[in-house]
Amino acid sequence: MRPRPTRRDFLAFGTAAAVAPLMAGRVFAASPTGVGLHGLSAFGDLKYGPDFTHLDFVNADAPKGGTFNFSPSYWVFNQNPQTFNTLNTFVARGDSPPRMELCYDSLMTRAIDEPDAIYGLLAQSVTISDDRNSFDFALRPEARFNDGTPFTAQDAAYAFDLFKKNGHPNLLLPLSHLKEAKALDAHTLRLSFDGQQSDRTVLDIATYPIPAKAFFEANPFDGSQLKAPLGSGPYKVGRVSPGQIIEFERVADYWGRDLPVNRGLYNFDRIRIEFYQDRQAAFEAFKKGAILYRQEYVSRVWATGYDFPALKAGKVVKREFPSEKRPSMQALALNQRRERFRDPRVRQAIALCFDFEWTNRNLFYGAYERSQSTFEKSAYRAEGLPTPEELALLEPFRGRIPDEAFGEAVLQPPSDGSGRDRKLLGKASKLLADAGWIRKDGNLRNAKGEQLTLEILVDDDSLVRVFSPWVENMKAIGIAASLRMVDSTQHQARQTTFDYDAISAAASFSATPSRDEIDGLFHSRSAALQGSTNLPGTADPAIDALIDAVGAAKDREALTVAMRALDRVLRARQDWIPNWFSANHRAAFWDMFGFKEPKPDFGFPIEAMWWFDKDKASRIGKT
Secondary structure, three states, X not given: OOOOEOOOOOOOOOOOOOOHHHHOOOOOOOOOOOOEEOEEOOOOOOOOOOOXXXXXXOOOOOOOOOEEEEOOOOOOOOEOOOOOOOOOOOOOOOOEOOOHHHHOOOOEEEOOOOOOOEEEOOEEEEEEOOOOOEEEEEEOOOOEOOOOOEOOHHHHHHHHHHHHHHOOHHHHHHHOOEEEEEEEEOOEEEEEEOOOOOOOXXXXXXXXXXXXXXXXXXXXXXXXOOOOOOOOOOEEEEEEEOOOEEEEEEOOOOOOOOOOOXXXXXXXXXXXXXXXXOHHHHHHHHHHOOOOEEEOOOHHHHHHOOOOHHHHOOOEEEEEEEOOOOOEXXXXXXXXXXXXXXXXXXXXXXXXXXXXXXXXXHOOOOOOEEOOOOOEOOOOOOOOOOOHHHHHHHHHHEOOEOHHHHOOOOOOOOOXXXXXXXXXXXXXXXXXXXXXXXXXXXXXXXXXXXXXXXXEEEOOHHHHHHHXXXXXXXXXXXXXXXXXXXXXXXXXXXXXXXXXXEEEEEEEOOOOOOHHHHHHHHOHHHOOOOOOOOOOOOOOHHHHHHHHHHHHOOOHHHHHHHHHHHHHHHHHHOXXXXXXXXXXXXXXXXXXXXXXXXXXXXXXXXXXXXXXOHHHHHHOOOO
């Protein structure tokens, strides 16, 4: 099963809200003020010193060359892996192709072998003000856009202002406490905050991609453009066939190619993405060698489909890579902007109709584990009873959050594996009756005579296969449930405008989540913001306050406590119905690439880290 990622998950990006009294003791207490710093980290010492020559997870001497034609496993902002109609990835509207971010540099960039560290890219250093509310970035004078024009602080200031006013919600929301982005001179940018920002806000904002000011002064900032905004990154847009093919060409004279944060990265001369509406067609292209790398998300195909000649001949490698050490979520969101889904008993009843045990055995070939948490696979997953520290955060909201948040962490109950567990369906029926939904002539209706309907919106036939038994169980207890499969463009448009009853989504968070990072999914300020990832429409002051506590955490222990408390409440509310997760990346690729092992713990951008191996390619006839 393939999740639909919704958050940033790339090497050059940030990961992958406000109780005022908690904000005392400002950002980066261990970092000195008034001096230029080569990097920033939220809680600990930086792994790399000022004189480091390259990142440890790369091959600093990797050769350049070759073409990497692959199926992206994640995408960001308004990107769509099945089609595209714009090359502006910075706005909510339109569908842009994955990896447009390769065309843009950021002030600083993440080291994905550390949980939260960023190091200078466009900026050679950053200076923190005494009140820790302003950050002065000293830009590298050699930085250039890909047309040869200088990159200036005016470009950066313009971009931050543009994003704050009209950017994609994932760009816009973290900028809510940015007072001003100001060019002090051509090579000095000051970002000033209002004092209410999260301690880790700057870690996100400093990794934003920055396009050229001149481009958007001459072109509209919307989703109508099939002309690529000018960037300063390691790649530029080459061949384009709208909705079908995009190629990114390596910039041979890229200004930042020798920087320590870039050495050994961006090795392919050309990165090519082909777009397929049909999953099977994409798989056939991979088997023939037209696509060279793919991650497999359909467990049936992983179990039974990898028996084609090239794999048997040793030309294709099938293997698993460990997942990142980062929290993640795969879940179904129920849209509470629609009144019938606002009662948590209704949401719980719908969750009880999902028989994971039957689905895993019969459809997933036993490949998945049941997801329970909003922050699965991490220390932020709540377990057992709340600790005293967690209770200290939860108690002020007693009576305003579900009582279940104060007991054992809510778990989705296991079924008997029959596909139609009478005990669980009976419990679901009782919950619905308690919520005022009475069965009449086989259908559930409320006191107004309105029928309880639910349509799950999907854009992939594999989801139809997985969700159909869930729908049938809902029908069995009187819910008028159905599936609606639409093309990817319509799916994205309906998701952007919250035009659905229920929709499946996935999120991958950073190892050190910031308030800004989780705002978009859970905070009330994002509930009505079209294009945000707050798909259920969660708008709860208690959730907002717990997000603020996440942002106010001064050490990893306090962060863990706040995240676990937040997890408890989210799970008790059942805004998101957890589905399943896998511990590994299931990948297959033609054996013509080099890569360094082990992979880094906090990211897996293979198109940036791997390289073309001529000898391997020659052995399998792929010169």
